[in-house]
Amino acid sequence: MAVPVLMPDRPEIRLTEYESVLLEHIQLTRRDVERLGALQARKRLRLDQVAAGWRLTADATVGVLTLDRVRLVIEPKFAIPGEQLMNWLAYALDVPTPLETTARRWTTGSEGYADLVAAALLEQCEQLVREGLRRDYVRRQHLDTVLRGRLDITAQVSRRYGQLDHLHTRTFDREAEIWDNRVLSAALEVAQRYLANSELARRLHVLAEAFPPAPTRGAALHALDRIQYTRLNSRYRPAHTWARLLLRGGGFTDLLTDHGSTADGLLLAMPALWEAVVRRLAIEAAAPFGGNPVTAGSTPVTVHGDLGNASTFRPDVLLEFPGPASVARTLLPLDAKYKRYDRHGVSAADVHQLVTYCAGYTARGEQRAVIIHPAPGGHTQRVLHVDGTQGILGTLHVLGIDTHVSPQHGALWARSEIRWPQTDDIYPPVVRQGRPGLLRRLL
Structure with a gap:
């Protein structure tokens, strides 16, 4: 499998919350306009057509959005400084804050918030691999020359017509190909698509091979919504939280949805983040009383x-x-x-x-x-x-x-x-x- 190739020729446009930027007509494709229009309908940004092209105005939203011809980077303006954003985000999500060494490694460049979230997922997934991926019983059907597990009599009679050179069997073995692991594979793959740091993208790609793949991004999201945590898989909760953030493209409000077509990016609604912070902060402050x-x-x-x-x-x-x-x-x-x-x-x-x-x-x-x-x-x-x-x-x-x-x-x-x-x-x-x-x- 080839290592994903980043696109250095795609120009990067940086702006902050509530700031505007002028884009030329040639910089946005028709599909880009549809994507941005979907975000405008949800009041996350504003796109106005002017004589010189398009005027894009960011709302209270930060993150990265990779379009067909440009890469948009929206940075925090006032509320939470960039070096503190991951601490407050981890607090709101109620997951461990990424290690200081990990955060420092990816804040030395200009990548910012998107690469930090991907690095947080990388840290949690590496820890799971070191501890050993969880295995559970998985039902499978096999066609083999020896009997292993239970013989599927119905399939044997209807497909082999009584021949015994190959046997249809059913097994129930402990394997790592369960949804606890598959959703992380999907998140690691998605994170590679919009990163600017080639070394981080390479590490995500290598680590993704240690996890069984998920069929689609939608299937991974559906599985995340159904996962129940017990003492057997509770250690997966932080990694799944970062995975959900990446797969949804925007954290608390599932920001990046445009009715069928998707753009690669990670956008975070700052008001939603602040509401989650206040909810946990108020509960913790009131508990002693x-x-x-x-x-x-x-x-x-x-x-x-x-x-x-x-x-x-x-x-x-x-x-x-x-x-x-x-x-x-x-x-x-x-x-x-x-x-x-x-x-x-x-x-x-x-x-x-x-x-x-x-x-x-x-x-x-x-x-x-x-x-x-x-x-x-x-x-x-x-x-x-x-x-x-x-x-x-x-x-x-x-x-x-x-x-x-x-x-x-x-x-x-x-x-x-x-x-x-x-x-x-x-x-x-x-x-x-x-x-x-x-x-x-x-x-």
Whole structure:
């Protein structure tokens, strides 16, 4: 099998989030326009035809997209610096962060995010090969000259007409050709198509030969959705997480789909990444105080009577805390905002949204909600008080998480800065002794 050949003659066009670039007519084929149009329909970028060609404007999306004649590289602009992106992505996916040596090896060049994800998959797959690939029982049918396994009498009679020179048999042996391994082969093959680093592509190609192949990319994705993890295959979970990211071409929202034709690339929706980060961060920060996530969809705020279907309001995270004796539970809604609220005020639309959460999920006297946004310059916090003629409508706690530090550090800071419901009753003794002033403070 030949080593995949990269295309150095394909020009690379680099831009950042929300930045625009002008492409000549000759740089985009008709198929490229269809692909970009599919992404525009999902509000991931914008493509406008102008006199000089095409104007491409990136949205809150980062990654690489290899088209027929150009290679687009979209880099993070403000929220999460490139050297920290893999740490926050691994935190959101709840998988081990790639080793520092691996990350450093692939950040020395200009390849960026796409090559880092491929390197993370490479690291996990190499570890599986070193430990030995998992084997499981696989049913197979054979035509052989000796009897091995069970004789398939129906096939023997209908196909051999009683002849015994060859035997149709069925076996049930432990083999490595199972979907746990096949999906990784498919991901390793896909990752090679858009890499700019030839050495990384070569290592992926060599490693892919150690895994049994998958018939198609779609079959591998279907198998990933059906895999159940037990103590026998739990070690495969990190590798499968990176594989799913690569096979879907874009992580949390399956960004790269264009109704049948595919482009080679890996695009990540930054708002979706931030929502996943906030979801895990909030759960970890609330756990010491008895907080547990609940499904907001089970009790959404619903609007009835309008034209069309009823609309609903659901926070990104809804935490439940033990209430006092007279109240069964206390709820705290949190929402992730991928905006620079450390530099400008909270928009009226977001204030209205959070006040709706206060009215729909919290009890009178406890109308509180939390906004969590990225703040690259350092942790920030402030409080918005929304008042009406009948009193306080809601208290909005606006927390900025410093994305230049580790996400675990951000979770610890949020734990100390938020006034959790019923804090005086449910703080564990260890927590109360730690930072009582901060823990009891109302932002």
